[in-house]
Structures are given as C-alpha cells and as structure tokens.
Amino acid sequence: MGKIISLVNQKGGVGKTTTAINLATYLAAAGKFVLLVDLDPQGNASSGLGIDVMNLEKSLYHSLVMGLHPKEVIFQLDNERHHIMPSNQQLAGAAVELTGVEQREYRLYNLLREIRGDYDFIIIDSPPSLGLLTVYGLVASDEVIIPVQAEYFALEGLGQLLQTIELVRENLQPNLKIGGAVITMFDRRNRLAHGVVKEVRAHFPGHVFDSIIPRTVRLAEAPSFGKSIMNFDALNKGARAYKAFANEVIARNDLPAKS
Ligand SMILES: Nc1ncnc2c1ncn2[C@@H]1O[C@H](COP(=O)(O)OP(=O)(O)OP(=O)(O)O)[C@@H](O)[C@H]1O
Ligand SMILES: [Mg+2]
Numbered sequence: 001m002g003k004i005i006s007l008v009n010q011k012g013g014v015g016k017t018t019t020a021i022n023l024a025t026y027l028a029a030a031g032k033f034v035l036l037v038d039l040d041p042q043g044n045a046s047s048g049l050g051i052d053v054m055n056l057e058k059s060l061y062h063s064l065v066m067g068l069h070p071k072e073v074i075f076q077l078d079n080e081r082h083h084i085m086p087s088n089q090q091l092a093g094a095a096v097e098l099t100g101v102e103q104r105e106y107r108l109y110n111l112l113r114e115i116r117g118d119y120d121f122i123i124i125d126s127p128p129s130l131g132l133l134t135v136y137g138l139v140a141s142d143e144v145i146i147p148v149q150a151e152y153f154a155l156e157g158l159g160q161l162l163q164t165i166e167l168v169r170e171n172l173q174p175n176l177k178i179g180g181a182v183i184t185m186f187d188r189r190n191r192l193a194h195g196v197v198k199e200v201r202a203h204f205p206g207h208v209f210d211s212i213i214p215r216t217v218r219l220a221e222a223p224s225f226g227k228s229i230m231n232f233d234a235l236n237k238g239a240r241a242y243k244a245f246a247n248e249v250i251a252r253n254d255l256p257a258k259s
Contacts, residue, residue, distance in 0.1 A: 002033070002119035003253050004112060005179060006141040008165075011157055012128035014149040015184030017044040018219055019242075020125035025228035026246030028082035032120040035074065037112070038087040039137045040127040046086035049077055050226025053088040061090045063111055064136075065097050070115050078231070083119075095132035105172055109140040121249075130164045138168045143179040145249075148200050150186040150193040150212075155203060179252070180207035182245060185215040211245035214238055 007016045007023075017040070024036040038045040038060060043053040062068045063085070074083050098104040112122060124137045138144065144165060148154050162178075169176050181204050187193050201208050213219075214237050222232035229239040 002035070002116040002122050003143065004116065004122040004124065004141045005143045005145055005249075006039075006124040006126055006134075006137045007147055008126045008134060008138065008144050008161065009146050009148065009157075010128055010130045010134070010161060011149070015147045015213065016128070017048060017125050018223075019145075019147045019182060019184060019213070019245075020045050020123050021048050021223070022219075022229050022239075022242035023246050023249065024084075024121070024123045025078065025082065025230050026243045027121050027123070027250065028078060029230060029243075030246060030250060031081070032250065033081045033118060034083065035115070035119050035122045036077075036082075036084045037122060037124045037137075038085060039091075039108075039124050039133055041087060041089050041092035041133075042127065043086065043088040043091075044223070045125040046084065046088065048223030048226065049084060049228065051075070051084065051086045053086065056086055056088050056090075059090060060085045060087045061094055064091075064107055065094050070111050074115070078228075091133070098132075105136060105139050108136040109173075112140050121253075130161065135164070135168060135172075138165065138176060139173045141173070141176060143177045145179045145209075146181045147184045148181045148196075150183050150190075150196045150215075152192060152196070154196045155199060158203065178204075178207065179249075180204060180209055182209045182211070182213065184213040186212045187215045209245055209248050211241055211248055213241045213245065 024034045028034040047053045058073045063070045063073045126134045216238040218233045218236040219238040
C-alpha cells in the first residue's frame, strides 16, 4: 500500500510545489511507483511539469466533485512509474460544491484508497492555506512534511499549522503523523539562514530532514520549461539536494527486511 504524504505550509511561496515536483520525480527515478496529486487550484505542480492547465479536460476536480474514477484523471509523466493527477482553477470551487455532501472530508481519502495499491508513494501538493482542500489532503494522508523556508519569520504560523494537524487527528484521521520539516531556499552566505536552521531543529527535534534544499536559480527556472530539476539540470546543487531528500524519504519508509 502506497504511503501518502502531504506537503503542507499555509505560508505562500515556501517551496511546497518545488518540493512536491522534485520529490516525486526522484522517488520515481529511484524505482518507486509515484503519484503526484495537485491539490492546489493554482495548478503549479501540474504546469511545472509541462501540463497545459488551461486546457485540461480531466483533472482532480472531475474525480473529487464529479465522481470520475481516479484512474481517469491520472496522466503519465517521465516513465511508467511516474504519474500525476493534475489540477487547475476549477478546483477552487470544489470545497463549496461539496457543501452538504455527506462525509465530504473523506472524498479524497476514499478516492486515493481506490488506487493506492498501485503506488509506493502518493505525494500531495497543498495550497497556501489551512482551508478545506488542505484538510481533505491531511485526512487522506499518512504523513505530513512541512517545507520551511530558511528566512526570517520561517516559524511564524507553524503553531497554527500544528494545531490544525492536531484537530484533524482528533476528529478525522487519528493515524496522521508529522513526518518532519524540510528546509528550503537555504542560502549559506546568509548568516540569518543558519540561525533559522537551528531554530527549526529546536522546534522539531529529531524531525528535520538532513537534506537542506539550497536557494538556486535553476530550481526556479525549471518549472517555466515544464521540467523537474532532474530533467532540467541534473548536476545542479538543487538537484543533488532533492535527490538526497528523496533518498531520505525512502530510507524512512522502507521497512527493514523481515527476519
Ligand atoms: N530552492 C529554491 N531556490 C530558488 N528558488 C526556489 C526554490 N524553491 C522554490 N523556489 C521558487 O520560489 C517560488 C515559490 O516556490 P513554490 O512555488 O515551490 O512555493 P509554494 O510553497 O508551493 O508556493 P504557494 O504557496 O504559492 O503554493 C517559486 O517561484 C519557485 O520557483
Ligand atoms: Mg505551491
């Protein structure tokens, strides 16, 4: 059964989508079967991988709201192990359209349950809010990973995020775990950034990934070519960091061989 991981931080522009795209890509490159779920009406994870979001005939919306089988809204990316469930602006109405629908918090959970057997990992990219879409994503997930930008105010809002996770756990999904935080956009020449790393480690003792994602212009350029960093500039330091991060995620999830 595939492990379902949500990337969540209600702060905008902290690297959720960049992390979702590149984590999924390197998991698939490592031989895992991976589905990237774009749960953000901005559709950045979809367009960043070359999908024409303006002209999408089928998207996550059609499965979540219209009830299409999830397989009908899944597209193949680099290879047969690497898939995406794309989204666009249409998803923005989903929460409202589902008003009154019974058990709507479990719609995404149920939909992903139908296909999770086909995957080793399902990675969910969330919008920058703690609204209903993000909550649907959390309910569907086994684990949350929080991308934290190595900048001043990085920890701002984390209390509210952890509280939301706790509420979801108490009321909707008792098995939801915090997988940890991953530090993004780190600039080693910036002394403040080193302080932020220390602070994040103090905040999540033992739960911060060793891989730190550097700030590099190549990571920002890749999506405009519709490519992951692996397909855009595989030797770039950002590429190496995301590959190492994906390997950490694999190592944390691969159970030791049964004796
Ligand atoms: N490590 C990095 N180095 C340089 N630029 C980066 C890096 N990570 C992300 N960016 C750029 O920063 C911007 C925000 O990143 P991204 O879209 O991944 O954040 P986000 O948290 O998904 O944003 P939103 O909250 O709007 O969904 C983008 O333009 C992206 O290309
Ligand atoms: Mg995003």
